[in-house]
Amino acid sequence: MSVRGFRGELLLVAHDPRDRADAIRHEPDGLLIVEDGIVVARGPYADLAPLYPGVAIEPLPGLIVPGFIDAHIHYPQMDRIASHGAQLLDWLDRHIFPAEKAFADRAHADGVAAAFLTELLRNGTTSALVFATVHPQSVDALFDEAARRNMRIIAGKVLMDLGPEGLADTPQSGRAESEALIRRWHGHKRLGYAVTPRFALTSSDAQLADTGALLAAHPGVLLHTHLAENLGECAAVAERFPDAHDYLDVYDRFGLVGPRSIFAHGVHLSDRACTRIHESGAGIAVCPSSNLFLGSGFFDFGQADRHAVRLGLGTDVGAGTSFSLLSTAGLAYQAALARGDRLDPFRALYLATAGSADLLHIADRVGSLEPGQEADFVVLDTAATPLLARRTTGASLAERLFALQILGDDRAISRTYLLGDCVWDKHADR
Template identity: 45%
Template sequence: MGDTTLLLGQTLGFDGDPFADGPAAARHHTHGGVLIRDGRIADVGDGATLRADHPDARVIDHGAALISPGFVDAHVHYPQTAIIASWGKRLIDWLNSYTFPEEARFADPDHAAMIAARYLDLVLANGTTTVASYCTIHPASVEALFTAAQARGMRVAAGKTCMDRNAPDDLRDTAQSAYDDSRALLRKWHGVDRLSYVITPRFSPTSSPDQLQALGALWAEHPDCLMQTHLSEQVDEIAWVRSLYPQARDYLDTYEAHGLLGANGLYGHAIHLEPRERERLAEVDAALIHCPTSNTFIGSGLFDMAGLMAQGQRIGLATDTGGGSSFSMLRTMAAAYEVGQLRGHALHPAQLWWLATAGSARALRMGDRIGTLAPGFEADLTVIDLASTPAIAQRAAQADDLWQALFPTIMMGDDRAIAATYVAGRPVASVK
């Protein structure tokens, strides 16, 4: 039967999409339980019933805390961990002033290993159990993250960032080396343990048409892989793309023309989309990744969550470390709420929580494995203290239902709200 553990507490999961079905898509047990066996969820339901049915299970009682799927962060740059919250730049200046000098340090495998370990420990402390990360041009940066994730048993997706122009000399590869390095890393790591390789052109301004074509060819050879890049983040970026690709119909066309538009594509930001781009993205069922703390921190714009969801787009949520200003998906949910308010559409707490769990898992094409409390799913869980600070506690004490109790933690919570994190059913030691 294997080792069996029963977690007791409130439980929250989804068996539908709250953007389509409303809060009724959620499944909440006030006195619930999650039964874990061999790293997977064996059952979810009433805690007392599960305890009676499985008397030999090891019991961990989290009291009134909320047991949830672990957070899924669908777009990050782990090499930017050390430069998070750097002052005063917009996208292009951010890259030149902060990102590129820091990424050059990843030529040193020891530095890469140190930052990879630091990053994963920070996100685990914030209740995040899966990330999709850009690395640097250095294969060692990918090796470092996958090695650190493997040691922690985490489900992680990542890839070598490819750039062959408009970047410092020490951060450029070529069309051929990008293809060769990416293929070698893919063959070594993709599908090993809980790891997935992601083909990763940074964005069209830093890749020549030849490099985009080479990576499009690699994706065609490995269509089961994800591909991640950036799209329509800032208006000056879009103008730059137009000058570099004068023949393109729009920004998305720079990817589409080179084989980099597809159902397994992850397109970060996607703020300033043209009507054709929106239609094509929906048509191919690509994923758009909303990065709200980044979009406000570097002044990019306001993502059209309501309009894009109404079009049937597949959307994930992400911190965008380190252009994003927090490692916390709680803070990211709060920023998504604020962006929605500025666009005249208040996201319900159920929608926010779904985006950070099942929605992001679906965006990463992992919705059949993670992001949901249901039998058969991998037991990546976070446990939320709904009274983690005096300010949150006094507000939650006035709650009439789950959503009123949870919303103060979404808006004001941080790593203090994470009572526990479980990866494949195993508790993770906190780095707090």
């Protein structure tokens, strides 16, 4: 049995601050007690320290927050980040599909998976919902590396029988490969599986129907896909499915809308779709960086809140331009403001931690450093750059947090911990 303590300024937002007055938990001088990777106590240092005599306590200068949880990201696209000159459908054809074909090679997938997970940890991201490619070995590569590092990762093989040559499966092969991956990986260590049709345009009706059957046969897995991201995409979906009420209805007709469904983007949603998302228990991974980069628009937080839609936050690399959920939270504020909404910095932190954990159905394990949860956390450096230091000196907690979201990035991540073990330290090589 290993018991350790971590002393420092603790901040967590376990619930949406819009809903609960007690959502924000702040301990200026806090103590986190971890036993065998699990949080067993959290609170003021003066109160807790006498209860744990003899326990080694490590002081952590900085702001300690739960590890960030990325609700939507593509690991095979990391080497195509910052690819110029196209909106969604053209960008896929020009940049992404050619890059994803390389993941037929397991050695290539292994190399990218290792670099990808290192980049997550360097940016303070400890859990993520991840797109792989159509190749089952791309999933094996990611899960092998994540298991080695003890990361909490959910992913799945992409289903796309209408994909281009070299990236197309069939309804039969997609089903068989997905079921084999579920048997191999779902529930292994800290790993989970997500059934992953790319989006409505890349699967036949037969594959979409079989995806619904696959979900019904495996009720513990997630459904992860894209929804109403870009106007050109929405128009193409409407043309292919003229009888559907809207984009969401396409998925609904095939049994893909339910409490474990995570839809990325949702920039262009009807009120009917938002009502249905709420009623079903599904949710949206908001991805402001990629929405701006691809010219897709600004997510409507006001509409989502009026319909009580569950939300999380995703970087959506490689259309997203940063692995940093701090930076992504800052862009979410700007996206909200563009539609007349004001995203509170504490709510932004909630969306990047406990909100995404709830969306991914892992809130019992991670997201708020509650006793019984896994000890995944990050130490933020509010003086990581000269400008951050100037802006945060003498500032209130809300001002410091907002400055980190607007001015911060990977440089503000001092340390990243998984299960109480430091797995990234920006000062280690200095």
